[in-house]
Amino acid sequence: MTAALGAGQRANLFADRHFKWLVIAPSIVVLLAIGLYPLIYTAIVSFQQITMAEENTAWAGFDNYGALFTDGRLWLSIAHTFIILAIALPIEFVLGLLMAQLFLERMPLKQVFVALLIIPTVISPIVAGSTWRLMFDQQYGPINQIIGWLSGDPVIILWLARPEWVYPAILICEVWQWTPFMFLILLAALSNVDRSLIEAAEIDGASFWKTFFKIVLPVIKPVVVIALLIRALDLFRIFDIIWAMTKGGPGTATETISIYTYTRAFREFETSYAGAIAFLVIVLLSVIVILALKRVEIAK
Amino acid sequence: MRKATGIKSLLGALAVTGLFAAIPSASQAESAADIAVEAAKKYAGTELTVIWEAGLQSLDPLNFSGPKWEELTGIKIKVVESQVNEMFPKMMQEHRAKTGAYDILNAVPAWLGDLVRAGALEPLDDYVDKYKYREELEDIGDVYRLNQMKVGDKIYGFPDDGDVLILYYRKDIFEDPKNKEEFKAKHGYDLAAPATWDQFYDISKFLTDKFAPAMYGSGNMRARGLFHYFFLERARVEGCRFFDAESMKATVNGPGCVKAMAGFIKENTTMPPGVEQWGAIESLAAFNAGQIAMTQWWPPVGRWSAGYGADVEALSWVPKSVVAGKVGYALPPGGHPELAAGFSMAVSADSKNKEAAYLFIQWINSKEISLQRVQLPYALRDPFRKSHFSAPSYQALWPDAKHYLAALEAGAKSGVLDLSIINTFAYEDTLSAGLQAALGGEDPQKALDGVAAEWDKLTEKVGVDKQREAYKDWASKPNAYPN
Numbered sequence: 157m158t159a160a161l162g163a164g165q166r167a168n169l170f171a172d173r174h175f176k177w178l179v180i181a182p183s184i185v186v187l188l189a190i191g192l193y194p195l196i197y198t199a200i201v202s203f204q205q206i207t208m209a210e211e212n213t214a215w216a217g218f219d220n221y222g223a224l225f226t227d228g229r230l231w232l233s234i235a236h237t238f239i240i241l242a243i244a245l246p247i248e249f250v251l252g253l254l255m256a257q258l259f260l261e262r263m264p265l266k267q268v269f270v271a272l273l274i275i276p277t278v279i280s281p282i283v284a285g286s287t288w289r290l291m292f293d294q295q296y297g298p299i300n301q302i303i304g305w306l307s308g309d310p311v312i313i314l315w316l317a318r319p320e321w322v323y324p325a326i327l328i329c330e331v332w333q334w335t336p337f338m339f340l341i342l343l344a345a346l347s348n349v350d351r352s353l354i355e356a357a358e359i360d361g362a363s364f365w366k367t368f369f370k371i372v373l374p375v376i377k378p379v380v381v382i383a384l385l386i387r388a389l390d391l392f393r394i395f396d397i398i399w400a401m402t403k404g405g406p407g408t409a410t411e412t413i414s415i416y417t418y419t420r421a422f423r424e425f426e427t428s429y430a431g432a433i434a435f436l437v438i439v440l441l442s443v444i445v446i447l448a449l450k451r452v453e454i455a456k
Numbered sequence: 457m458r459k460a461t462g463i464k465s466l467l468g469a470l471a472v473t474g475l476f477a478a479i480p481s482a483s484q485a486e487s488a489a490d491i492a493v494e495a496a497k498k499y500a501g502t503e504l505t506v507i508w509e510a511g512l513q514s515l516d517p518l519n520f521s522g523p524k525w526e527e528l529t530g531i532k533i534k535v536v537e538s539q540v541n542e543m544f545p546k547m548m549q550e551h552r553a554k555t556g557a558y559d560i561l562n563a564v565p566a567w568l569g570d571l572v573r574a575g576a577l578e579p580l581d582d583y584v585d586k587y588k589y590r591e592e593l594e595d596i597g598d599v600y601r602l603n604q605m606k607v608g609d610k611i612y613g614f615p616d617d618g619d620v621l622i623l624y625y626r627k628d629i630f631e632d633p634k635n636k637e638e639f640k641a642k643h644g645y646d647l648a649a650p651a652t653w654d655q656f657y658d659i660s661k662f663l664t665d666k667f668a669p670a671m672y673g674s675g676n677m678r679a680r681g682l683f684h685y686f687f688l689e690r691a692r693v694e695g696c697r698f699f700d701a702e703s704m705k706a707t708v709n710g711p712g713c714v715k716a717m718a719g720f721i722k723e724n725t726t727m728p729p730g731v732e733q734w735g736a737i738e739s740l741a742a743f744n745a746g747q748i749a750m751t752q753w754w755p756p757v758g759r760w761s762a763g764y765g766a767d768v769e770a771l772s773w774v775p776k777s778v779v780a781g782k783v784g785y786a787l788p789p790g791g792h793p794e795l796a797a798g799f800s801m802a803v804s805a806d807s808k809n810k811e812a813a814y815l816f817i818q819w820i821n822s823k824e825i826s827l828q829r830v831q832l833p834y835a836l837r838d839p840f841r842k843s844h845f846s847a848p849s850y851q852a853l854w855p856d857a858k859h860y861l862a863a864l865e866a867g868a869k870s871g872v873l874d875l876s877i878i879n880t881f882a883y884e885d886t887l888s889a890g891l892q893a894a895l896g897g898e899d900p901q902k903a904l905d906g907v908a909a910e911w912d913k914l915t916e917k918v919g920v921d922k923q924r925e926a927y928k929d930w931a932s933k934p935n936a937y938p939n
Contacts, residue, residue: 207879207917207918208548208570208574208879208882293730293733294729294730294733295728295730295733295734295738312729312730314730314732314733314896316733317732317733317892317895317896318896318897319896319897403680403681404889405680405889405892405893405896406892406893406895406896406897406898407889407890407892407893407896407898407903407906408889408893409893409896419885422545422549423545423881423882423885424879424881424882424885424886424914425545425548425879425881425882426917
């Protein structure tokens, strides 16, 4: 009896100590299964020689990783990705901030306008890309027609066929779709800034900009960083919009890293090499995210 | 007595003749379609999944052949639709993952080699003999039967779609005496369907100069995923070879190839603004609306521009033809139209129900059923059997249908095959990207140099010797290069 009670107590003690682990264990197992397993499998495949022509699982050592360094199209696709990221992210942030600032004020039908403004964000990117492809169409699209009306002369701009126009077209679509996301996050952050601090600064004679940079921005900084990080990661992985609009063309002019990886994996069936590219992307993104988080001291 | 014997012999002979006349031959009694239906009844209650090109193509199994097969056999046909340029990756992904997702593959013939090498297709010879289909296969047009049915010496697919890119032109414009006179005065030869690409440019420019913007001389597809078919045809007409057969170095950047690409760019100046982005719909719409005088297209434009199927709901999106009765049919300049894409019906090696799948494709591909299918106004299956080209029912569909069928048949004889080597899809994809760069303003030589470099990399990956063997096999076919 004593021994049985002892065992029961020990069991209770174990349950008390490890209850939190028992509760979260199923989630961890699921996350590992759906997150870690593919990662490990991709890593294994990247060291093999599997292509469409051959399901050769013989080890290739670091051949695929070595090939990454001499693959000019890969590095060009990374450059295209950073170009889009470097232009789209600041535009989305600035526009989102301006809109959020505007909507901080009281205005009639504010909620209706906010709801309307976030509609682009809830549309599937592939649908958004397809819609904008039609909008930019020379024959049937309204964009050239509107420009023609404004300029007074018929306009022929081959938005998606000419290299000099294709980036503006993609960026317009991208900014249209994702600025509302930035707006929404920033509106929430700005709404939580203590109004008394701002009013005190105004009473002390601080200008709008000084108040914004010295009081508002430090308060909303963690949210801004997270918003920028989320959008930066999304932009680094950008695929749907570009695939729908140009499929990476003309030529390879708008081929981003995601499109290039997809092409190698599912159009040229270089499975193992695509695995190596995927790992390169994971490493690149992980380094960027860790550095960003460390810099703003969020992930302590 | 001798007379009586003679009469008896005559009567006997008549009796025997009458007897044989009364007993139908085996082929009359049981067509390949009937045989397939009878044999398939034992699989009633099962379901077969087929991957088919999305859109109008799929209306055939969705609205016609699928329901009819189910009614006859009790086997349900489930159609998985996919964009044509996503079909091959999907077939390969499902095969590699061994999901058995598809029983029947509606595959572009140029992919057959890759699918067979990957083990994705079931050889059909035994079924063909078992279900007495060999004789009906002989009726399939030679170019399709000899080039798009077998891999090695085994049958893997039944050619099922006579895709060929012939030229459609406005014969009322071409036969107008004033146009003829002005054109001859300017160019020194008669205005007629162009026999060369130089003539095509002359005619297109002449008509554009005279009629634009109401009507342009021509308008052709330039969109990625389509344009490479036009390039592959014209490049070969201009003397281009895709590879050096010994070294297997890509020669797609050779003089003939560059000349072809430069020609396309030059002709764009005679076509409607924005033609660089035109896909199939834009050129179809423009031709039916009378906005262009010439276009090169797959066979359906010949039917639709004649007004065939104009009252069918599924075709309500097709712009109403204002050129019915005014359309002429000809081989494209050079006389060697691309046998672009097409489809072959094949059985997946991963199917759990291979025999039922085979019976469906025998039935659907048979003389009797295929004739009905190629006459569906909304479907995109085009005549591919000798009996289709000569079918009175087809020839009576519209006044010029006979000429249309004659042009398709001529194209099927002189047409050139899509490139089909190991990893064809990747080579085509890379080519498409390079051609788009050239259309986007890059120098044609530079763009094709880029394609050649990418092709060389692909060949290295496949293995030069293996690819050489595949290429030589393809290049040895009579319709690989123009004679």
